[in-house]
């Protein structure tokens with residue numbers, strides 16, 4: 277892949293109202309570089325609905341349709357239908373939603389759209405909680421994580437929902453994970469999604485949140501990188517819900533990732549061990565799926 | 571061409587003739603026949619439109635909102651629970667100033683499950699910024715649906731065309747289905763005022779801080795005010811092509827009436843007959859059918875009732891803790907009248923219970939004989955036997 281050809285494309289204005297070190301802002305900038313300007317974004321309630329700018333400001337250079345929190349899958353379907361009726365087959369519809377809007381409240385409309393195989397790209401930038409409303413847990417919050425609704429000793433004791441597997445169960449044409457710490461891989465996956473037309477494509481982008489995770493903003497990318505290097509957030513792709521490819525195999529321990537973040541500071545050695553076991557088990561399971569490739 | 575059509579299909583035919591481009595709907599009794607016929611038109615090429623088979627009414631409304639924002643003509647249909655599920659997005663559609671047209675079949679809300687006629691579903695959406703038009707027969711349903719597109723697109727607000735469950739949706743009547751070329755004369759293609767434009771990237775419906783939000787709401791309020799005169803213009807245009815019009819209110823035998831009955835939907839039809847029968851016996855009774863509920867035609871109502879002594883409002887709905895919703899709105903429309911008529915509010919015919927000519931006659935005589943209503947809301951036809959113990 278030629279990384280330099282995308283470097284010059286800049287579809288974000290210099291100003292936005294995101295927090296310093298916001299992973300979701302880095303993700304948007306990279307994604308826009310990969311996708312180019314022939315796209316229209318659909319954004320539900322989430323941090324990005326704010327970051328993109330209040331009236332009359334706008335941080336992006338591509339059209340953006342805001343939609344209600346739980347409606348992205350449906351709104352993108354309607355938008356696609358309208359563009360088709362207008363004879364605009366050039367423009368790609370791209371949803372840009374948070375984990376809450378994807379894993380939780382918007383899951384129904386996403387599931388419906390994927391089942392209908394609607395023609396758009398759905399991007400979930402995952403910061404593992406409802407950040408817009410002040411860091412409440414979502415079903416994407418990992419085991420062990422503290423949020424304002426899973427505080428202190430009530431830290432989240434259930435696993436993170438596996439969204440890519442849920443959508444693979446729909447036999448979605450293309451689903452992939454990506455990380456802001458692996459920009460080449462991320463850009464390549466967005467380009468691949470852009471080229472696969474006529475079907476629903478899902479990109480799950482890990483996007484750190486200094487405010488919500490209680491980490492220094494300068495560690496935002498490093499921590500995102502560690503999530504991949506520890507196999508906590510493996511980089512992989514699934515085609516047609518069955519053909520798996522792992523893009524990176526990590527070898528670091530989860531402890532290296534957990535210890536840097538305020539949201540995990542209450543975890544004991546034993547808790548960390550339990551998390552390591554879960555991560556190893558999940559990665560093994562994923563590796564087994566790769567072997568089932570057709 | 572004159573055809574015998576179900577009320578539901580009067581809607582579907584109008585949607586076909588309006589050349590709607592994106593339709594999205596989710597089935598609920600008694601709305602299903604509307605969407606099934608449209609799905610068939612899309613499948614057999616009678617309509618050049620995309621039909622999105624969404625997984626809920628919520629998604630139906632969300633998808634037509636996005637399609638309308640992209641600048642195409644859109645339609646959806648629902649009823650009862652489906653409408654209630656859409657509530658959040660009803661606000662979205664009007665706030666976004668999108669000319670979406672929706673057929674809404676008046677049906678009761680559970681529990682207990684009840685698929686029959688009741689107005690509470692649509693009336694409880696009165697504050698969402700949708701224009702609401704109630705229909706009395708299938709011809710009116712077809713005509714109103716066509717007018718709804720023109721009105722919505724002129725005023726940039728969504729329109730709900732309301733028809734009674736079964737009494738209208740599933741009843742066959744002769745309907746004049748206009749020719750396409752005539753409809754085209756009346757309804758030109760949709761030209762959006764604002765829409766997603768790839769050559770001019772904008773952020774649509776973005777965050778509106780306190781220094782902008784209020785003006786945005788004020789513009790909706792003003793658009794609602796303009797709707798009254800705009801509707802009359804649209805009806806006049808329609809009349810020129812098709813020779814039919816209905817009015818915002820329909821005053822029937824009201825000129826010398828001392829008591830005026832007020833109703834909406836198919837109930838108005840039954841009232842017409844009762845009024846004629848009572849007139850034969852010398853009673854000075856009239857009827858006002860309310861077609862437009864939002865915006866509420868306050869001035870027209872207060873003028874139309876300026877000479878009446880008493881009025882009897884028939885509400886097939888209830889706002890618990892207050893009373894019948896039409897009665898409430900009418901009272902507030904009357905408060906400046908010099909000769910304030912006495913308002914009798916009757917709640918009856920909920921959940922599909924028949925409102926028969928005999929009942930309407932009884933309502934009339936009760937209103938005539940009583941000097942003043944015993945209660946603000948008179949529940950008419952209650953079987954008190956069921957309340958023993």
Ligand SMILES: Cc1ncc(C[n+]2csc(CCOP(=O)(O)OP(=O)(O)O)c2C)c(N)n1
Pocket residue numbers: 321322323324345346373374375376377378403404405406407408409414
């Ligand atoms: C129906 C509805 N419920 C609740 C909200 C309030 N709300 C706005 S954004 C948000 C959380 C968004 O979380 P996520 O999707 O993870 O995006 P993030 O803010 O983390 O970027 C919530 C709960 C809403 N806008 N709509």
Ligand SMILES: [Mg+2]
Pocket residue numbers: 374375376402403404405406407414
């Ligand atoms: Mg989030």
